[in-house]
Amino acid sequence: MPPAEVTDLLEPVVRLARELIAIKSVNPCFPDGNGEGDxxxxxxxxxxxxxxxxxxQPVSPGRSNVLIRRDGNGKETILLExxxxxxxxxxxTIDPFDPLLDDDRLYGRGACDAKGCLAAMLQSxxxxxxxxxxxxxxxxxxxxxxxxxxxxALVASGIKADFAVVGEPTxxxxxIAHKGVVRGFVKxxxxxxxTSQPEEGINAIQRMARLLLVLDRYDKELRMKSHxxxxxxxxxVSFIQGGRGLNLVPDECTVGLDxxxxxxxxxxxxxxxxxxFLKSQPEFVEGEGLLEEPVLVNRGMEIxxxxxxxxxxxxxxxxLGFSSEPIGVPYTTDAGELVRGGIAxxxxxxxxxxxAHKADEWISVQQLRQAKAIFDRLIAGGE
Numbered sequence: 001m002p003p004a005e006v007t008d009l010l011e012p013v014v015r016l017a018r019e020l021i022a023i024k025s026v027n028p029c030f031p032d033g034n035g036e037g038d039x040x041x042x043x044x045x046x047x048x049x050x051x052x053x054x055x056x057q058p059v060s061p062g063r064s065n066v067l068i069r070r071d072g073n074g075k076e077t078i079l080l081e082x083x084x085x086x087x088x089x090x091x092x093t094i095d096p097f098d099p100l101l102d103d104d105r106l107y108g109r110g111a112c113d114a115k116g117c118l119a120a121m122l123q124s125x126x127x128x129x130x131x132x133x134x135x136x137x138x139x140x141x142x143x144x145x146x147x148x149x150x151x152x153a154l155v156a157s158g159i160k161a162d163f164a165v166v167g168e169p170t171x172x173x174x175x176i177a178h179k180g181v182v183r184g185f186v187k188x189x190x191x192x193x194x195t196s197q198p199e200e201g202i203n204a205i206q207r208m209a210r211l212l213l214v215l216d217r218y219d220k221e222l223r224m225k226s227h228x229x230x231x232x233x234x235x236x237v238s239f240i241q242g243g244r245g246l247n248l249v250p251d252e253c254t255v256g257l258d259x260x261x262x263x264x265x266x267x268x269x270x271x272x273x274x275x276x277f278l279k280s281q282p283e284f285v286e287g288e289g290l291l292e293e294p295v296l297v298n299r300g301m302e303i304x305x306x307x308x309x310x311x312x313x314x315x316x317x318x319x320l321g322f323s324s325e326p327i328g329v330p331y332t333t334d335a336g337e338l339v340r341g342g343i344a345x346x347x348x349x350x351x352x353x354x355x356a357h358k359a360d361e362w363i364s365v366q367q368l369r370q371a372k373a374i375f376d377r378l379i380a381g382g383e
Contacts (some may be wrong), residue, residue, distance in 0.1 A: 050126040078137070082118035083141050087130060093359045113169055133379050148337055168333050176328065178300055178336070179332055183295055191251055192248055193248070204383070211278070222225055238258045260332075299339075
């Protein structure tokens with residue numbers, strides 16, 4: 001970490017990004033997860049000190065969204081939404097919570113995904129307090145990296161906005177389409193026996209091996225369905241667990257599945273389609289492949305290239321001399337829930353998704369500065 005006198009000389013958005021990164025906010029779904037409580041309190045206090053209207057929106061015990069409002073001309077409301085949680089910090093090759101500034105790179109867990117963008121949004125709203133332009137609501141939400149409960153609570157509260165910008169690392173490109181996701185488990189069951197007499201049992205792992213070949217065929221079929229902006233639908237086997245010991249015939253095996261859906265697909269219908277496919281296969285025997293109810297569902301999204309949020313954000317980008325074209329991405333974001341809730345949304349922010357979740361996660365400081373300038377222009381209503 002640079003000496004205190006050097007830190008004090010950093011421009012506010014870079015300093016704020018470092019402060020956000022330094023506060024551990026690993027999603028509780030991970031073994032080292034502590035939740036977003038400390039970071040939410042920091043953001044709340046920051047907004048209060050800047051004289052902004054701020055409140056906490058409880059989502060689950062110890063986890064709250066932070067809602068910050070900047071009143072403008074009352075003619076239009078822009079929602080800026082970013083998530084506070086990060087993935088695990090285990091296995092990182094740098095100190096995850098002691099942000100390192102090295103030339104154009106700011107290192108640390110969450111630097112790219114997505115505290116850099118959250119810092120740009122937050123600093124911009126603070127700097128533009130009391131100035132002309134549309135009303136702005138900034139929502140710093142919980143649980144994007146696991147269950148999307150933060151944005152779901154935001155939508156359920158009845159939030160209203162003319163459009164939204166969801167902060168994710170897009171390299172300052174405007175994302176108008178992304179995939180959805182549905183995740184869950186499939187199980188096979190057998191009968192336990194001593195491995196000296198395996199014929200006395202039924203091997204659940206061997207049953208699963210047959211089903212894995214079926215799932216691989218299904219993935220190949222899915223990849224024949226493609227979208228011009230986001231690519232093809234996919235099915236990935238992402239987890240496997242089975243057996244109770246080296247001398248027991250396994251009586252159960254579980255596999256985790258990640259099904260990526262196209263923007264037009266309903267993830268729940270996609271899950272039911274998979275269930276029907278499994279039952280239609282000759283390898284399937286009733287009771288062998290028990291597809292459970294999904295543990296996570298998030299819809300994809302797609303909006304028109306000439307829609308309001310795209311027009312406004314592209315105008316802000318181009319007014320500063322930057323170039324950008326609407327794109328699609330294969331991952332999923334909170335924007336899917338916002339669009340489903342009736343708020344037209346785009347995804348936008350500094351950083352490269354290729355750096356997200358990496359052992360040496362970092363963000364470009366130049367892109368961080370540029371994102372701040374773009375948000376400034378957007379909040380000012382193009383003035």
